[in-house]
Amino acid sequence: MISVGTQAALPPQPVWAETVRGAKRDAILTAAREVFGQDGLEGATMRQIALRAGCTTGAIYPLFASKEMIYAELLASSLSDLHAHVRKVFDQPTTNAQTSRHAAAAHAFLAYYLARPYEVNLGLYAFNGLKQTGVGKQDDQTLNEALTQTLLLLAPHRPAGKPRRPNTQAMCVFAQLIGTLVLHQAGRLKPGRHQPQALIAHYLQTQHIAENQETDDDNSN
Numbered sequence: 363m364i365s366v367g368t369q370a371a372l373p374p375q376p377v378w379a380e381t382v383r384g385a386k387r388d389a390i391l392t393a394a395r396e397v398f399g400q401d402g403l404e405g406a407t408m409r410q411i412a413l414r415a416g417c418t419t420g421a422i423y424p425l426f427a428s429k430e431m432i433y434a435e436l437l438a439s440s441l442s443d444l445h446a447h448v449r450k451v452f453d454q455p456t457t458n459a460q461t462s463r464h465a466a467a468a469h470a471f472l473a474y475y476l477a478r479p480y481e482v483n484l485g486l487y488a489f490n491g492l493k494q495t496g497v498g499k500q501d502d503q504t505l506n507e508a509l510t511q512t513l514l515l516l517a518p519h520r521p522a523g524k525p526r527r528p529n530t531q532a533m534c535v536f537a538q539l540i541g542t543l544v545l546h547q548a549g550r551l552k553p554g555r556h557q558p559q560a561l562i563a564h565y566l567q568t569q570h571i572a573e574n575q576e577t578d579d580d581n582s583n
Contacts, residue, residue, distance in 0.1 A: 387425050389415045394432045399480060402490035403433050403497070430497040434505065437497075440481045441508040447474045452515045465566045467515040468535050472562050475543050482543050485509075517571055531571065538565050 393415035397406045406429055412419045426432045451470035452463050475482050482488070487495035496502040510528060516539075517532035528536070539562065545551050546558045 390422055399489060403487055434497040434501040437484055437505055440484055444474050445512045448512050448515055464517050465571050468566060471539055479547055
């Protein structure tokens, strides 16, 4: 017989149900991360994800209606972590008066992905080769907006209110960062014995982004 004291210690049913739901969600996301890493978005199936998670597909659909929704969830989490990492560095005063916060943000962007090569492929949908891929119009737009918040930190913008889109300079820095990360992961920097950090530092210097130049909307979130 269960004592009154034991009953009182049990969590309320809604809390318990939400805890179980959260655990299932985490297990599915972990399994999907592995499946996507092996087969990419196009090659992955809900059945594969279910098998890896140790459940049935019927247990997945109440949480995720499609594999694209799962992929979008993983990528959204990655982009959120990226922005938090870069924003934290951007908001810190630079130790070198000659170095801009935008350059510090670019180096933080590089460091984040160097430590997480899986997430480079996740963001580029590149597990099975580079090609234009998406997870649906609405989710694609949401993910692009999330990435935009980080790209706005990579270069100064004119003080004309909050910039809605990254300017050309910010996109050039982004292109340089992604190109360097892809070459690094492919081992194509080895012939010149170049380090990614040194290449980006050189690029920022030649483009004068490393110089300390602040604008009114540098503090926009």
